[in-house]
Amino acid sequence: MQEAIDISDIRAARSRLEGIAVRTPLLESPLLNERAGRRVLVKAECLQLTGAFKLRGAWSAISRLTDSERKNGVLAYSSGNHAQAIAWAAARAGIKAVIIMPEDAPALKIHNTRSYGAEVVLYDRAGGENREALGQTLAADRGLYLIKPYDNAMVMAGQGTCGLEIAEQAADAAVSDADVLVCCGGGGLTSGIAIALEADAPTLKARPVEPESSDDVARSLSSGSRQQNDGPPTSICDAIVTPSPGELTFPIMNRLCKSGLTVSDDESLMAIATALQTLKIALEPGGAVALAAALYRSNDIEGDAVICVASGGNTDPQILARAIALSGQG
Amino acid sequence: MQEAIDISDIRAARSRLEGIAVRTPLLESPLLNERAGRRVLVKAECLQLTGAFKLRGAWSAISRLTDSERKNGVLAYSSGNHAQAIAWAAARAGIKAVIIMPEDAPALKIHNTRSYGAEVVLYDRAGGENREALGQTLAADRGLYLIKPYDNAMVMAGQGTCGLEIAEQAADAAVSDADVLVCCGGGGLTSGIAIALEADAPTLKARPVEPESSDDVARSLSSGSRQQNDGPPTSICDAIVTPSPGELTFPIMNRLCKSGLTVSDDESLMAIATALQTLKIALEPGGAVALAAALYRSNDIEGDAVICVASGGNTDPQILARAIALSGQG
Numbered sequence: 001m002q003e004a005i006d007i008s009d010i011r012a013a014r015s016r017l018e019g020i021a022v023r024t025p026l027l028e029s030p031l032l033n034e035r036a037g038r039r040v041l042v043k044a045e046c047l048q049l050t051g052a053f054k055l056r057g058a059w060s061a062i063s064r065l066t067d068s069e070r071k072n073g074v075l076a077y078s079s080g081n082h083a084q085a086i087a088w089a090a091a092r093a094g095i096k097a098v099i100i101m102p103e104d105a106p107a108l109k110i111h112n113t114r115s116y117g118a119e120v121v122l123y124d125r126a127g128g129e130n131r132e133a134l135g136q137t138l139a140a141d142r143g144l145y146l147i148k149p150y151d152n153a154m155v156m157a158g159q160g161t162c163g164l165e166i167a168e169q170a171a172d173a174a175v176s177d178a179d180v181l182v183c184c185g186g187g188g189l190t191s192g193i194a195i196a197l198e199a200d201a202p203t204l205k206a207r208p209v210e211p212e213s214s215d216d217v218a219r220s221l222s223s224g225s226r227q228q229n230d231g232p233p234t235s236i237c238d239a240i241v242t243p244s245p246g247e248l249t250f251p252i253m254n255r256l257c258k259s260g261l262t263v264s265d266d267e268s269l270m271a272i273a274t275a276l277q278t279l280k281i282a283l284e285p286g287g288a289v290a291l292a293a294a295l296y297r298s299n300d301i302e303g304d305a306v307i308c309v310a311s312g313g314n315t316d317p318q319i320l321a322r323a324i325a326l327s328g329q330g
Numbered sequence: 331m332q333e334a335i336d337i338s339d340i341r342a343a344r345s346r347l348e349g350i351a352v353r354t355p356l357l358e359s360p361l362l363n364e365r366a367g368r369r370v371l372v373k374a375e376c377l378q379l380t381g382a383f384k385l386r387g388a389w390s391a392i393s394r395l396t397d398s399e400r401k402n403g404v405l406a407y408s409s410g411n412h413a414q415a416i417a418w419a420a421a422r423a424g425i426k427a428v429i430i431m432p433e434d435a436p437a438l439k440i441h442n443t444r445s446y447g448a449e450v451v452l453y454d455r456a457g458g459e460n461r462e463a464l465g466q467t468l469a470a471d472r473g474l475y476l477i478k479p480y481d482n483a484m485v486m487a488g489q490g491t492c493g494l495e496i497a498e499q500a501a502d503a504a505v506s507d508a509d510v511l512v513c514c515g516g517g518g519l520t521s522g523i524a525i526a527l528e529a530d531a532p533t534l535k536a537r538p539v540e541p542e543s544s545d546d547v548a549r550s551l552s553s554g555s556r557q558q559n560d561g562p563p564t565s566i567c568d569a570i571v572t573p574s575p576g577e578l579t580f581p582i583m584n585r586l587c588k589s590g591l592t593v594s595d596d597e598s599l600m601a602i603a604t605a606l607q608t609l610k611i612a613l614e615p616g617g618a619v620a621l622a623a624a625l626y627r628s629n630d631i632e633g634d635a636v637i638c639v640a641s642g643g644n645t646d647p648q649i650l651a652r653a654i655a656l657s658g659q660g
Contacts, residue, residue: 027356027377030418031445040417044377045355046410046610088360108607115361199368271363276650277438280376280612280643 002250004153004256005197010160010192013060017161020059020092023046026169026307032276032278037307040294042311044281046313047311050116051160052239053189053311058085058234060158061147062093073229077100077101077131080109081312087118098144100131105173105238106284106316126232150188151246152159159189163196165207166307171315175305177203178256181290183311184217185240188250193309195254204307208253208260209289211235211268215251215266216244218260219271232300236265236319239286241313261300263292266326268317271295273327275310276320284315322325333585334578337529340490340522343390345616345657347491350389352378354492356499356637362608369635370624371503373496374611376643380414380571382481382617383492383519383641388415390488391477392423396660400425405474407431407461409568409643410439417448426472430461436568436614436646448633456562464544480518482574489519493536496637497616500534505635507533510587511620513641514538514547515570517579523639524586534637538583538590539619541565542600546574547583548590555581566595566649569616569642591630593622596656599649603657605640606650614645 027042036222045053062074073096076086083099090097094100097118100123103112113120121138123129138148147155166180180197187208194206208217213235226244233241245253263271268285271292275283281292289309295302357372374385392404393618403426406416427448430630431440432455436534443450451468453459469476477485484539510527512520526538538547543565549557556575563571575583593601596613601622605613613621618636624631 022355022357025352025377027352028379029381030379034445045356047374049357049358049360051610060366112361115364150655273647276612277647278380282606282610282612317603317607317657321651321654327647 003250004193004251004319005157005160009153009157010061010164010196013157015163017056017059017158021056021093022291024048026166026173027279028173029278035211035274036294037218037298039175040172040280041175041307043162043303043307043309045162045288045309045311046281048284050088051312051314052081053159053221054081055088056161057155057158057188058089058140061152062089062095064154065108065145069145070252071142073097075135075139075146077151078149080105081239081314082115083113084109084314087113089115094164098138100135101309104241105228106314108316111313114247128232133251142245150186151248153248156188156192156249160196162189162309163193164200166193167197167200167204170201170307175307177304178206178303178307179301180307180309181293182204182206182210182309183287183289184210184242186246187217187253188246189309189311190257190282191249191252194252198256204254205258207258210240210260210262211237211264212264215262216240218247218262220250221254221257221260224254231256234297237268237286237289239284255318261297262295263296267292267296269323269326272320272323281310282313282320284312285319287312331580333542333582335487335490335525337525339483339487339514340494340526341646343487344494346393346492347386347389347488351386351491353495356496357502357609358387358503362604365604366624367628371635371637372609372621373492373499373503373637373639375492375639375641376611376613378619380418381642381644382411382415383489384411384415384416387485387488387518388412388419389644390481391484392419392425394484395475400473400575402473403427405465405469406474406479408479408565409466410435411569411644413443414439414446414644416477417443421447428468430465430468431598436644438646439644442644480516483580486518486522486579490522490526492519492639493523494530497527497530497534498521500637501529505637508633508637509631510534510536510637510639511539511591511623512536512639513570513617513619514540514578517547517574517583518576519534519639519641520587521579521582522615526584528586535588536586537588539623540570540586540592541567541619542592542594544571546593548592550575550580551584551587551590554584567614567616567619569614591627593619595625597622597626599653599656602650602653611640612640612643615649617642
């Protein structure tokens, strides 16, 4: 079966992103290496414009819209990072943006999305209101063009540009054979990176990392078919608590990814404190699970080096304070 | 009078630093721009190896030592960032390092310096013990080669490589005429950047920023001669509370720098919170004064854009927690 994207889509997205997206650094700290027992290279997507990798996919999609798709504006549903990215990208492109966000999203994410100029519509995630259904109604009523957060080929292609950079930066850092741990929600970033690595660095293998209470991708990879999470999410990793892997993303992950890893919320908070101390970057819980796996699932990782994608840093400051306190350093 | 370094020394240092130092990103955040009322571009030297720009100068100096200078090892005195940089660089070069540090330096800096393999000798800064005298005695007794933190031409040339990068990155960001605010202690970084900008981006002007209780450089620039701070330092900006501008650095700053700026400790803490929230980077107080000036001395800065050098991020985590609490976000 034809997959949603191939490497040429990612290379084309990279051209469109030139001069827009930040080529984020692949950071390394001798003190972190010592703590993890191997080289740990961290792709700092928290330093991406709008604070998360999502800007890649958002601009990739928005920069390809036709005039009729742009006309009435775009619609997105998102826990917050796709929201901010679409809001910024739409403003930059001179398009109206309406964003559906859960009421319980971090206040910072809601605030920032509005600051970038988007109209925000809140829904009751905890009470089980369905954002997809709400989105379809809104899109139909107002003639908005829906840009899904991961099940969209242009979004996936944009996220894949992160993988092209990892392939180049790993070579510069003399890392040739390693797991690439990716914080994973619906799988847009993981599948995009997997395609990019297959083409440009086939000895690097993408592996999704999730909160243990939202381990749908890990179970899906192990069973070979898409599995669901039960009930509303309980993890603090709000960016990556999607109900199941995407329809378009899963076939790619299933073909290319090694088994998934999971970590606890406390492990993610400890990883946030470690990132502040050794790498000097601020991560959000959902953006820290890959680093947490490098620190606390050491036995499940092979190789002298591991690459972690630190996918975002949009968190309310009290989460950082909580991470510092939990780590015993506060 | 011949100055301690010229642009050719900085270009030579850059060659030696290739493959060693990180080319740190020049970060920008739309939300930060909005808060500051102009474009703010932040040179994130906290992402430099060992967490501060000091690695540039340390490797620049150590990579030029002769066999006889290397033989018994090197000596440095430092509040912590030069210490860590010399410790790492010496270990990398296979040289012994002895570092004189104040007892009241942040615990993290002392711990890290030892982790990089250096021998740490503590002295009583608050009680007025003189580190220069202690250093000369130790150097003489043990045949160590002293690498001063700023009054050393090769150190200054290394710090100047940061200015070469700023010149290139500002051009990429379409910033052609701006103040470049530099967190300033003894003036190694400020003078190095000033020489680099004079050559490669003469419309960008370096300006030192200091804590208001240690404003020796600002007063020196305004009087035209080197001024001292009275008594032991009281600011929390431990990285930049040197007693006076350097003998080698001051003539360069006096020729090339616009007037200095000063900020309070609380303003520096507020800037730390803003950097965490908008740029996703962790700064130390002494590394945040330039950003604090961009935020709180807006009327003293001209131009549509300002460039801030965020010089370091080595802080005990409780400082970050305190900054978050002070900003009312914790």
